[in-house]
Amino acid sequence: MVQELLIAVVAAVSAGAVYTAAAARVVKQYERGVVLRLGRLRNDVRGPGFTMVLPGVERLRKVNMQIVTMPVPAQDGITRDNVTVRVDAVIYFKVVDAASAVVEVEDYRFAVSQMAQTSLRSIIGKSDLDDLLSNREKLNQGLELMIDSPAVGWGVQIDRVEIKDVSLPETMKRSMARQAEADRERRARVINADAELQASKKLAEAASEMSAQPAALQLRLLQTVVAVAAEKNSTLVLPFPVELLRFLERAQQPAPPQAQPMDSAPQEPAPPAPAEPSAQTEPSASSASAPGHLRPAPRAPSAPSAPASGQSRPSGSKPLARH
Structure with missing residues (x-):
């Protein structure tokens, strides 16, 4: 009897241990537990620590509440100014509503990844190349709003979206x-x-x-000269003063002709001096001259007197001497 009682107690303890092991759950500090009883969502979300579920009746799903860093695969696109680029990004998000993340979407990680890729491709087509290279803050904000709008219904909050790299063609x-x-x-x-x-x-x-x-x-x-000579150069370049060059240039130029006064008449060249007359004798009186006529006396030739201004004496005329 005692033996049977002991066996029953051991069996009950074993069954309790098995039930406890099957029903016991441990939720970590950064997790939340969503309980589904017979497929229906329970309103109470299990916090961190030890919790129990009914084996075979309830099912506990743990949702990570940490911030997730997810790289967005590089997307090829054409900008608004017709430039082909390849852009990749990174997205930071976290779950704020564990129940919605389990019920509203099948896999919230995959959904956020696909939404990020689609939004990135859309933002490339709406932007210029200069905006992608220099105005990334504005593009990051626009990309964050595009992803966050549908993610709110999934119980997911987008913390930050960053464009990592923009790859350009080699020609560009x-x-x-x-x-x-x-x-x-x-x-x-x-x-x-x-x-x-x-x-x-x-x-x-x-x-x-x-x-x-x-x-x-x-x-x-x-x-x-002193500054140039301090360098110990074998060639010394001596600058030539520009003033000296100008002086030499003025010295080589011909002097301008002097202008004559307007009131004075131009001087005529002096007439050439008359040639010395050859020694000639006065013609003798004709043999048929009258006896009362005077005979001219012979006279030595003398130098002709200077002619008066503007007049000249005939070369053959000589004064006659009277007895």
């Missing part, structure tokens, strides 16, 4: 590199021109100061 990369290089060169030229303008103003002020003292230019020349 080279074009963008040339554009950036041209822009940097433009800025460098503008800065250089601004520096030249400021330097020219300072040089003009220095030139005006040096023009007051001519010795300052020579001192500046000597200072330049």
Whole structure:
């Protein structure tokens, strides 16, 4: 009798242990337990710790409440400005309603992944290439709103969506590199021109100061020579003053002709001096002359007197002498 009682007690304890092992459940701190009794959802969601379910009647499903980091596969698309790109992203979400995550959607992880891919492809087609490269914050917010709208009914909250990388074709990369290089060169030229303008103003002020003292230019020349000679060069380049070049240029130019006064008449060239007349004798009186006529006396030839202004004596005429 005692033996049978002992066997019954052992059997009851064993059955209780088996039932307890089958009904016992442990819910972790970051999990919540959703109980389905005969296929119907129980309103009470089991918190973390030890809990019991009816074996064969109730079924406990654990839902992770941690933030899930899910990479979104890279999507190929064409932007609004007709550029082919490949964009991948990452999404952060968590379950805020365990019952809805179990009842409203079959697999909330897969649903969120597919919704993220579709939204990413849609946001690529609505954006320009410059927005994808430089204005990602706005695109991230728009992508988050697109994914969060249907996920709210699934008991899932989207915390953050980030676009990780934008892959461009090689031709587009080279074009963008040339554009950036041209822009940097433009800025460098503008800065250089601004520096030249400021330097020219300072040089003009220095030139005006040096023009007051001519010795300052020579001192500046000597200072330049000293600075060049300090480098221990075998060749010394000596700058040539521009003022000296201008002086030599003016010296080589012919002097301009002097203008004659308007009131004075142009001088005529003096007439050539008359040639010395050859020694000629006065013709003798004719043999048929009258006896009362005077015979001219012979006279030595003398130098002809200077002719009066504007008049000349005939070369053959001589004065006659009277007895």
